[in-house]
Amino acid sequence: MATISIVGSGNMGTAIAGLALAGGNDVQVVARDQAKVAVDPAVTTASFGDALTGDIVVLALPYPALDDVVATYGDQLAGRTVVDITNPLDFSTFDSLVVPADSSAAAELAAKLPGATVLKAFNTNFAATLASGTVGDVTTTVLVAGDDADAKAALTAALDGSAVRVVDAGSLRRARELEALGFLQLTLAAGERTQWTTGFALL
Incomplete structure (x- = not known):
């Protein structure tokens, strides 16, 4: 069992919180928008800027919010596993990624948080397929990338x-x-x- 903090209480944050609870973990949801705070009584809620309790911290926020997270929580995130779920799209055109071709949002985040262990996960999933656990008739797969095998094993567990x-x-x-x-x-x-209830499946 792990203690997991999820920064963000929108559809993705809520879906990931549900998965973490199902895994038997202690879950804290940190909301930037108080109107979206998770209502599950098993979840501990907090406001953005409050202390993080999790050894694993999931950033369930849009890519542009990452700098705000670094500015607010940079020191607290040292020594923790930070899971980046963002997709760095150019939302004005929906036609490109806004990070260099040889980099990624996760790599940029890792450079800004040298004391943390950064993983990439959940960005290839929609909230609906995380909540249902299926893509069509196939079990939803969460792909995880990272350089620390122990951190990946902890998230998997x-x-x-x-x-x-x-x-x-x-x-x-x-x-x-x-x-x-x-x-x-x-x-x-x-x-x-396609629909927001679909996704890519790994057979």
């Missing part, structure tokens, strides 16, 4: 008992490919070529 399966996608360098996959999935849904 924290989700054991939930409705999803976790697959190690390799080093943090693979975050670039995961973000490209997340980008494609988002543009397909936003263009109404």
